[in-house]
Amino acid sequence: MANDAMTVRLYTNIRLEFDDGAGVALLTLNRPKALNALNGELLRELEEALDDVASRPGVRALILTGAGAKAFAAGADIAEMQGFTPAQAEAFAALGQRVFNRLEALPIAVIAAVNGFALGGGCELAMACDIILASASAVFGQPEVKLGVIPGFGGSQRLTRLVGRQRAREICFTGRSVKADEALRIGLVAEVVEGEVVEAAKKLAESIAKNGPRAVALCKRAINDGADLAMDPALSHERSLFGLCFATADQREGMSAFLERRKPDFTGR
Numbered sequence: 001m002a003n004d005a006m007t008v009r010l011y012t013n014i015r016l017e018f019d020d021g022a023g024v025a026l027l028t029l030n031r032p033k034a035l036n037a038l039n040g041e042l043l044r045e046l047e048e049a050l051d052d053v054a055s056r057p058g059v060r061a062l063i064l065t066g067a068g069a070k071a072f073a074a075g076a077d078i079a080e081m082q083g084f085t086p087a088q089a090e091a092f093a094a095l096g097q098r099v100f101n102r103l104e105a106l107p108i109a110v111i112a113a114v115n116g117f118a119l120g121g122g123c124e125l126a127m128a129c130d131i132i133l134a135s136a137s138a139v140f141g142q143p144e145v146k147l148g149v150i151p152g153f154g155g156s157q158r159l160t161r162l163v164g165r166q167r168a169r170e171i172c173f174t175g176r177s178v179k180a181d182e183a184l185r186i187g188l189v190a191e192v193v194e195g196e197v198v199e200a201a202k203k204l205a206e207s208i209a210k211n212g213p214r215a216v217a218l219c220k221r222a223i224n225d226g227a228d229l230a231m232d233p234a235l236s237h238e239r240s241l242f243g244l245c246f247a248t249a250d251q252r253e254g255m256s257a258f259l260e261r262r263k264p265d266f267t268g269r
């Protein structure tokens with residue numbers, strides 16, 4: 001993303017870059033010495049960074065990745081959790097769940113570029129993104145039971161919704177590793193990328209960023225909200241969101257541009 005329109009914001013454990021020209025933000029978890037393990041400070045910074053992304057005009061897609069060659073994120077920080085009381089553990093899970101829910105609800109496309117280990121909280125973070133791209137060396141898993149605990153940042157629920165109950169049980173009960181090719185086969189990731197996964201994520205983000213931003217946001221709502229509803233209410237929700245599209249300038253511009261045989265100039269209004 002090296003161009004004139006790039007802005008960088010550094011947190012202690014996160015690096016956030018805005019490529020304003022492309023309308024794409026890149027958020028890098030930046031604790032490589034601890035394989036980007038998610039501690040309380042990092043989670044709070046992630047929440048702040050998401051506010052930054054949401055409030056910056058013109059951002060149409062967000063990519064999440066991990067610094068270093070080894071990990072996206074190797075889970076919640078075990079050293080921090082070790083001495084937790086039950087109440088502290090519940091509060092920590094509530095923090096992680098709140099931040100991941102915020103990520104999932106962001107009204108732009110969010111792509112996880114998984115470049116290595118995505119274990120425990122790291123796998124849960126990837127699953128809160130809209131689309132997961134994995135490098136060939138990516139490794140997923142929910143190994144919490146090996147530590148005597150269970151997933152706490154939404155893994156028992158999001159993994160189940162992605163791969164089905166039986167496969168989720170098998171993965172969570174064994175705590176085993178799931179390599180990239182298997183993750184693709186079971187629907188945990190959208191694509192395994194040969195070569196640089198962040199570059200592939202940028203291409204995908206840029207192609208999404210060309211589309212009507214309001215439409216992408218409403219489509220995300222239709223898919224995410226509908227996944228937890230029965231078919232009839234889900235279809236009802238879809239048609240009301242479809243109706244809402246017709247209150248936007250982007251709908252008028254998109255359809256006019258098609259009929260006038262030109263490229264649309266979407267404004268996100």
Ligand code: CAA
Nearest residue numbers: 033034035037074075076077078119120121143151152153
């Ligand atoms: N928390 C804290 N530190 C971690 C960490 C984690 N989850 N994962 C790795 N690290 C640290 C290691 O302690 C080590 O630090 P030092 O160099 O200071 O000793 C450093 O990162 C490098 O790790 P390793 O030496 O272990 O690297 P490796 O290549 O030998 O192994 C690994 C890599 C297989 C990913 C291994 O690090 C590992 O198994 N990590 C833990 C994975 C895990 O269990 N994650 C789930 C956590 S629980 C959770 O996430 C709960 C929840 O749902 C909310």
